[in-house]
Amino acid sequence: FKQKVSPAPTLREIAVHKIQEVTSKLSRTPNRYLHQFQEKLTAESAKVLLQEVFDKISNASNLQECEEAIWQWNEAKSHIRTHFELAYLAFHRFTDDPAVEAEHKRLLEEVEPVEEELNAKIRENLLGHPLRSDIEKKFGSFYFLQLKILQDSFHPKNIQIETRLHDVLSEYTKLLGGAHFELDGKKYPLAHFRKFSVSPKREIRQKSCQSYAGWFLKNKDKLEEIYDKAIALRTEMGKNLGYDNFIPLAYQEMHRTDYNAEDVAAFRQEILAVLVPLAEKIRAWQAKELGVSKTYIWDLDYFPSWQLGPPKVPISQQLEVGTRVFKKLSPKLGEHFEKMVQMNLIDVPARDGKAPGAFCMEIPDYRVPYLFLNSIGEASDVSTLLHESGHGFQVWESRRIQLNELTHPTLDACEVHSMGMELLAFPYYEEFLEPKDAELYRIRHLADSILILPYIAMVDEFQHLVYSGQASGVKGREEAWEELEKKYMPGVDYGDLGAWRRARWIRQIHIFEVPFYYIDYAIAQVGAWQLWVQSLQNQKAALENYIQLCQLGGTVPLKQFFASGNLHLPFEPGFLRGISEEIMKHIRIS
Numbered sequence: 001f002k003q004k005v006s007p008a009p010t011l012r013e014i015a016v017h018k019i020q021e022v023t024s025k026l027s028r029t030p031n032r033y034l035h036q037f038q039e040k041l042t043a044e045s046a047k048v049l050l051q052e053v054f055d056k057i058s059n060a061s062n063l064q065e066c067e068e069a070i071w072q073w074n075e076a077k078s079h080i081r082t083h084f085e086l087a088y089l090a091f092h093r094f095t096d097d098p099a100v101e102a103e104h105k106r107l108l109e110e111v112e113p114v115e116e117e118l119n120a121k122i123r124e125n126l127l128g129h130p131l132r133s134d135i136e137k138k139f140g141s142f143y144f145l146q147l148k149i150l151q152d153s154f155h156p157k158n159i160q161i162e163t164r165l166h167d168v169l170s171e172y173t174k175l176l177g178g179a180h181f182e183l184d185g186k187k188y189p190l191a192h193f194r195k196f197s198v199s200p201k202r203e204i205r206q207k208s209c210q211s212y213a214g215w216f217l218k219n220k221d222k223l224e225e226i227y228d229k230a231i232a233l234r235t236e237m238g239k240n241l242g243y244d245n246f247i248p249l250a251y252q253e254m255h256r257t258d259y260n261a262e263d264v265a266a267f268r269q270e271i272l273a274v275l276v277p278l279a280e281k282i283r284a285w286q287a288k289e290l291g292v293s294k295t296y297i298w299d300l301d302y303f304p305s306w307q308l309g310p311p312k313v314p315i316s317q318q319l320e321v322g323t324r325v326f327k328k329l330s331p332k333l334g335e336h337f338e339k340m341v342q343m344n345l346i347d348v349p350a351r352d353g354k355a356p357g358a359f360c361m362e363i364p365d366y367r368v369p370y371l372f373l374n375s376i377g378e379a380s381d382v383s384t385l386l387h388e389s390g391h392g393f394q395v396w397e398s399r400r401i402q403l404n405e406l407t408h409p410t411l412d413a414c415e416v417h418s419m420g421m422e423l424l425a426f427p428y429y430e431e432f433l434e435p436k437d438a439e440l441y442r443i444r445h446l447a448d449s450i451l452i453l454p455y456i457a458m459v460d461e462f463q464h465l466v467y468s469g470q471a472s473g474v475k476g477r478e479e480a481w482e483e484l485e486k487k488y489m490p491g492v493d494y495g496d497l498g499a500w501r502r503a504r505w506i507r508q509i510h511i512f513e514v515p516f517y518y519i520d521y522a523i524a525q526v527g528a529w530q531l532w533v534q535s536l537q538n539q540k541a542a543l544e545n546y547i548q549l550c551q552l553g554g555t556v557p558l559k560q561f562f563a564s565g566n567l568h569l570p571f572e573p574g575f576l577r578g579i580s581e582e583i584m585k586h587i588r589i590s
Helices: 011-023 043-059 063-093 098-127 132-139 141-152 157-177 190-197 202-218 220-240 247-253 261-290 315-329 331-342 380-397 411-424 426-431 435-467 473-488 498-507 509-513 519-537 539-552 558-564 575-584
Strands: 180-183 186-189 346-349 359-363 368-375
Touching (some): 043 063, 043 098, 063 098, 063 132, 063 157, 063 359, 063 368, 098 132, 098 141, 098 157, 132 141, 186 190, 190 202, 202 220, 202 498, 220 435, 220 473, 220 509, 247 435, 261 473, 261 519, 261 575, 315 346, 315 380, 315 426, 331 368, 331 380, 359 380, 368 380, 380 539, 411 435, 411 519, 411 539, 411 558, 426 435, 435 473, 435 509, 435 519, 435 575, 498 509, 519 539
Parallel strands (some): 346 368
Antiparallel strands (some): 180 186, 359 368
16 A cells, blocks of 8 residues: 655645635625635736736726726725735745745735736826816715826836835844844844843843844944935936936825925924933933933933833734724724724734834735734733724724725824824823722823933934935945934933934834835824824813724825814924923923
8 A cells, every 4th residue: 555645835835725714704895896706826827817807997988888897997906915914914924934935925926017017008098088177076076186196197118127125124124023133141032122222221122232232233334225226226227207206206105295305305304303302311311210321222222210110911912902992092993993802913023033113014905904013912012002003993994995096194193193102091090000000000101202302303214315226235224324323312312322323213213115215203193292182181082083094095185184183284384393392391300
């Protein structure tokens, strides 16, 4: 008797198992016009789906035919993007899995170019359609504005450049996913650095900072090489569209329709004038608390008077407690969070092989969010869980919006949902932390929100200098970053880590992966502060306001979004000073 041996699973079969693990408890949202679901999306199957849409729009002779073609296109895009999102998520969850990496790479290299080219043809057809005025009345002018932005930022030559850029960024994700720093002979993933940066023992803070910075400095040449490649490719893309550099294209890709680089530069100046002095005041108080003349780089996260004990909730129970918190905060939000837990839509702990950082993404076919976290058993886990849940709530509340281009707000608006949730949940921090720690953490959170804005402005100005060519090459970037450190974070001493002062930007994922997506946090923080101030006056009304903002999705531009929540934009002269002074009243420093 000879036992039959099953063939070894292929890389594709291994990848499918890890990708479909996320959807095992989900059911697809019913579609009206698209029923050709692909278990394995190929370039040919994507072409068939989109070519059919193109032909229908081209041959449409009345509004009803146009409308049906647009809805079919919408469903086809959702289905295609679902494959991309799931592969992207799997790659970030398992950066050390060659099968998952191969599937992610296959979609980017084989399918995405076909999708982009045909989507551009369909957009061009719609924008110039004989029935456009009737179609626009049906679907709205803002929808057509989004189509125009996408079309204006498209160039056929950029399709292959984007594929090369994806390869470069995948190399970056893998490098960080396998990164470790060492402390007392033990290795830790980079995400665990937060554990030691708040240690009351200065030696541990210093050694962990040196080791953490040491990994980046050791790999600096490789990271600089990756960044140089990314800059060159993005610059080429901008020039293909007739721009001098990548900056105008970046703003288009961010869908910034009602403000520009000049507005952002003015906002940075406001931060410099208003918030840098407040940050200096907090840092001076911190140094006094530490008993030193100035704050060192390894002291930045440690405030003796705000020192917390470990959370009373272990990582394994964070979702259970999160469910309880959100149910108390709002029955509707509690229901949303409970569904995410039941559907296995949250990956909580940091671990080897998992990319650092945190994000929320939507899985379009299923119309559900997925939260990617890196919990390490520290108080900062609480803020991250609340932050990403805020993004998730926007996805749930925007499900009624069917058009892909209008489902998601711009990043400056969507961060109001996330940062706002961190603050609106203040009354319930005792669920995660001991009562004394919860009160300290609220104070610390507000202080951190003041301290982070100068750093955000610094990152944004750095990127403008880089992509405009004013900070060119490794040396140019080093000199620019060091000057910006002195400008936005004066008084911070780097001790024997002078090389880190010139290179600390290489730790910032956004700079590599999503250039110019960072000032959005500063804009949103000002909105989130205002939601919190509203909650101090009437928490129920503030929550209702918050949920209404979530329901807007991406149906309005930023200025209208802020106005809808009775929020002032930070671009308004003098407003930043008033709101930041209000926040400082709640930060107890002498």
